[in-house]
Amino acid sequence: MNKTINQKAWFFVLPVIALVAFNAIIPLMTVVNYSVQETFGDNTFFWAGVIWFEDILHSERFHDSLMRQLTFTFTILLIEIPLGVIIALAMPRKGFWVPVCLILMSLPLLIPWNVVGAMWNIFALPDIGMLGRMINSLGIDYNFTRQIGDAWFTLILMDVWHWTSLVVLLAYAGLVSIPDAYYQAAKIDGAGSWAIFRFIQLPKMKRVLTIAVLLRFMDSFNIYTEPFVLTGGGPGNSTTLLSIDLVKIALGQFDLGPAAAMSLIYFLVILLLSWVFYTLMMRDEEQ
């Protein structure tokens, strides 16, 4: 759509700017303020320059959390996006079952995050949980509170359970927007189901899928509550993702300087990666 140039449109945006600025800029300034100061706990602060940033960037602990975070995010993206597309393709397009499927699939999205964590905790407990019991009865020694591999398996399974539906909903919305005429044309051309997927469905879903990737990327990078309730970051530090580590430093040890510096670096990493996704998406749209 060609838009008219109108600077007065700023007035429409003002309420949003005021609200978000209050919520984003003031707290962000607080964080910046802490990140360059040192305190000895008596509420007096000294200028500290960039030492916290240097500390964080050189700290093994931060590198480990970041690596775990990246592993987690890319693993769940690799599972959830293809799985979501496959499920959306297999869903009925019309009839009685459509709303039933949609409602049931949306259920995990609307459960508070700590309930999701608690639910999976009691579901996967090796002695009294259904999943833990099932796996152990297959002869596999499974205990997510003790073994690192099991903890990761449970964490990723939980996230797949929790968020694949969002991908399904978005992909499905892309699919139902394809007019029937496209399929009829493909039929006349004698296209197989792979060709239909590759040349009709996938291009039509591209936009919603980029949104799905972007949303899943941002949210999984910020994930805190579910892993915290499920594993508490353990066993050891093996599932301590970035957010969990940050809250430990900020609210647990009350090391405000390092925590603030870490927040800013953390935020910048997300910002940078999201910006890459965003520009790729917008470039496609303009073509």
Place this chain on the structure above:
Amino acid sequence: MKRSSWLIPTIYILFLLLPIYWLVSMSFKSTNEILGSFTLWPQDFTLANYEKIFTDPTWYMGYVNSLIYVSINTVLSVAVALPAAYAFSRYRFMGDKHLFFWLLTNRMAPAAVFALPFFQLYSAVGLFDTHLAVALAHTLFNVPLAVWILEGFMSGVPKQLDETAYVDGYSFPRFFVRIFLPTIAAGIGVACFFCFMFSWVELLLGKTLTAVAAKPIAATMTRTASSSGYELGLLAAAGSLTIIPGAFVIYFVRNYIARGFALGRV
């Protein structure tokens, strides 16, 4: 592929329902039964857990508090997002693209980063432990999302609609409320759904910004879990009850979700 394709969604839905079933079935068990033996369904069925929640104000007020701030947040987010989305979808103005991206960056902000500064900010302005504080804090990620969704829907409405209305002598406010809003009702429904969803499920900020008077149900659950041992039955019952409002909301927007996404950009 065509004939057996119902199998994939069915297996997926079963996978989704299994943990939920476990939670709900656990909520009807006594703590002794949960810890003492492994049973697939409640052997001695009890409503004691639910009874406790509905008679103890620290429990049921948690639901009331959550519902209050979620509603305030949804109304507020969508209300301020509507004009902004209109501006983004209809006009080009100085810095519009940068502004749009800046809004989106707030959707990316980790709640963990903002928890402590929010606590200080809302304490300073005297809003700590009020519903409004949580509702305002949640606009941080809900307003950008609402703008994004609504902008997509509004871009789907041809501009001729606006022009025809002006020719017919409608003033802008009247056009916006009487003609434009009903046209994008589906979009508003989807935006409300997402605002409700993300505000309802968030815990970290809700917990940080409240103490007693506005404590959300999610925070009540974590506190009770640690203070009174680990009362799994009670926890399961409280968890099962948190699914209900969400299920209601989905039921009302079920027809919009698929069609809505398709019409709009999201």
